Amino acid sequence: MDRRDRGTDAAIWAQINHPGRVAVSPFNRRPVAPSASRSTVPGYNLRRPHTLSNAEIHTVIARFARTAQLAVAGGFHGVQVHAAHGYLLSQFLSPLANTRTDEWGGDPRCRSRILLETVAAVRAAVGESIPVSVKLNSADFVHGGFTGEEALAVAVALGEAGIDLLEISGGGYEQPAMTGVAAGQETSGEGYFVDFARRIRAASTVPIMLTGGLRDTSAMESLIGDGVVDVVGLGRPLAFVPDYPRRILAGDTPTLPPGAPRLGYRPADGYLELAWHNDQLHRIAAGRTPQKHPGALTLARAIGRIAGGAAKQAVIPR
Template identity: 60%
Template sequence: MTILAENLKLPCGATLPNRLAKAGMSEQLADRAGRPTDTLTRLYATWARGGAGLLITGNVMIDRCGLVEPRNVILDDDRAPAAYKSWADAVHAGGAQMWMQINHPGRVATVPLNRWPLAPSASREPVPGYNLRRPRQLSGSDIQDLVRRFARTAELAVGNGFDGVQVHAAHGFLLSQFLSPLANTRDDSYGGDAAGRRRLLLEVVDAVRAAIGSGVPIAVKLNSKDFQHGGLDEAESLDVARALAGAGVDLIEISGGNYAEPAMTGVHDRGRLAGNNPYFLDYARKVRDVVDVPLMLTGGVRTRETMERIVAEGAADVLGIARPMAFVPDYPARILAGELEPELPKGPPRTGYRPADGYLQLAYHNVQFHRMAKGLAPQVNPGPGTVARAIAVISRNFVSQAVVPR
């Protein structure tokens, strides 16, 4: 028996069956109206049989006027409950729990799907493609509407059979933008200082808790830092973690980076052995020193030996596995069965430009999601055309969803 097979009781009273989770990854498999499709359900049914005790969805958008990518799932009304229930049921049939990751892109809303991005402040994202339009600064009433939307999406998720929700406050999306001194230059109560910058996140957590009750898990995905000079740093992130613990969250998932510096894809870790050096482990240890909330560590976690060591020392309680499950959908089961490190193909070539390299990583893995969604096995040794095919699929999605149905 491995420590990774032990269950974990969360503060709300819910229990995870083991210490391995599929972390959120963007699938881009919804229909044009943002509803889950049969292909998306098939993908998750495959992952549900893969040994992880918990599956966390990719981005589910709280507002159809704000998409991260084309074909994102959207849950902002109760018009099609059967599609969401089928998605959750497919995971439960495989023996895993299903949490919905809820999100708003803010100023990185996808062009051309969103006419006018919203942001904490009217400053552009410094990444080509996202800096074409100056975003509109959110007003006080806009902010309160966003809080209500997060709560409503969480309520609908749980009502449609999901076991919990994860509030996405990392990777440069809207709540992450509010936490960043670079993106948030407001001088009102939602900016100005560290307490103001984290106010919206805490209000969202409180509203979500009120909407779903005390017995349903709430997780938050949090950046260790933004990896940008002047952005969210570790010291301030630790203060956010303390505040989240005080707000009663059940799990904090640790990640890092954003569109300009995609540290979550490993672009800052070239040349090191990722399996023995998870990207954000040092920060996880610092969080453990200041909060008792269960922690989930995602990024570069590959080997059974490393996973067992992290859980045994208490640096994290759950290990998030993301990109490996694009090629080995039963990666968690193999780890639990004793494989030290299931074999994975090499990643795509790097250009040296971090935003482009982050995008290539996502595209390289996304094509495998689409294969599994069609009932095909992932490619064991992807050829040089894999990234090109993935980019072509994403491009077709952009064209087909140029106007989001209302």
Template identity: 60%
Template sequence: MTDLLHQTVDLPCGVTIPNRIAKAGMSEQLAARDGSVTPELRRLYATWATGGAGLLVTGNVVTGRDALVEPRNVIVDSDRAVPGLREWSGAVRGAPSHLWMQIGHPGRVATVPFNRRPVGPSARREAVPGFNLRKPRALSVRDVERIVARFAQTAALAVESGFDGVQIHAAHGYLLSQFLSPLANTRTDRYGGDAAGRRRLLLDTVEAVRDAVGSDTPVGVKLNSADFQYGGFDEGESLDVVRALDGAGVDLVEISGGNYAVPAMEGVAHRDDANASRGYFAGFATRAREVTAVPLMLTGGLRTRAAMELAVARGIDIIGMARPMAFVPDYPARILAGEPEPMLPTGPPTLGYRPVDGYLQLAAHSHQLHRMARGLTPQRTAGLGTVARSLTRIGVAGAAQAVLPRDYG
């Protein structure tokens, strides 16, 4: 099976990904304070463009200034963003990697203090310290329609600016994920009431984005296998969403899991799972393969060539990597070359509280992204000193949510 990871992947829209390894989305926090692209962000992606991955998916790009996930997100809400975006996509131009923009909206987990009254599917707080103090405003149907239009606008601007594709973020407890969750979404209108209603916003968004970018541009969706919360979005409903996406014009479904309350995407929900090294969500991915013909990307916990090849042999089309590429930016190239898997830090100490442990993981990796953005090599450590430096960089705005994980796969 040694050639499996070198194989190309043909997407339904007609685009071919040059190999089976992708860099999954990681929140960079490298935009300027006005949300524009910076030289540091371009430098980071120029580094990854030579790292061997066939596909690079950006971190969360938000659709408006009232929709920040965290400080220094890239904001794409008008054609004023196009010149900077062209410079960003240009940093990858000429490399074999394709570059997709991940587009998201935080909903009720918007950053303090940029949005003191967040929005959500219903007026229900997120049960995590830092968010449970703020009761979100329930979106009206008209509000929901505006958000769909904003996703489409951002996607169109991305393609105009040279990005090869877009990914709609519907995982990790952000707005589209909130609409899918019975815990967050208690609506009784067409965007709630039952599982079909709860997935309507995602399907409407996919349709609008597809119309905006055309039939020959890749459109992906990042989806939770489950939220890992009692009474929340579970694997049964997720499989139904996968089935629905099969006929919706989607080119790639990336499978992840978890949210702010249970950051399974960080691995904190899988430490005692003997099969975690095969991929945190590999079991679900195998079941998803049985119900859809859409290409699948599996992200989370895949570190060894053997595990990646096994996943491909079981029907997964693309292997997603995120945190390893914060410490070893050419990790895919080393895997494809048949080299031994690079050694990775064990991570910062854990405290036994999942939201905090997830945030400590974020901080350790975020610091490395900022080093690469400054032209430095990553540090081969993930201790408390690294975490402290990352917290210092995030500053006062981020400290209001310092117990919270961010979006890493």
């Protein structure tokens, strides 16, 4: 499928992910993980995950590759392997979630093995002409978790492996740094993880995409103009202004809401942020205008999703 057939220069990439131990209903009947330890987040800690065997790990790698192959066959122009936000590949990188002592754990090099082998398998499946990206945490933002130093080493290794784009993010359900609510996180219009982007730029030539908290147009222009990053990632603004990228490129600065309401409990606040934006996507799909000032009904809907998801997990048999 050629982009010209659709009358646009936009390229569409498929993001490929495995939830691991943070699977939700109906995929949580038998969650898997690098080790048999539960998530600490309520709602995700009701099922003890099954420890993946060596053979099962190779199956997971093969399934990432097959999924990438199918995505390209279906018309996607590129693929991204999701190794951030506390999902399965991110769990393997974390010394908290991955307590293995075999070739898939025990030290940073072994913990990163599954990610590097997945990237290699995906590349072999899609060929050299299809861009392959990885989404990586700059850190997990939890004590004892995946650190910035470890992330930098993985970023360099991914660059050496020949990926076409490294997207930088951070955090997970325990500390939702990707939504700007992690403990001790500094937020600005320059982005949540810009300091880490600068560290990667100094250590590797891998193309960098920075996502999270970027709102100031002049900051975006400076980051690209100064060579700190190659691509700016925007997500949540499009839930309120679907043509946000086009408008800022045209010199406009669309007004965005300040953020979702806060309850004071970070995992819940991170989920509310995502749920509020998800609600806007449903509104857009229904032909309605995004709601920039959430009321009681929006909060009730978001909280209902949290409670409903936890209830579904609680009633599913082991």
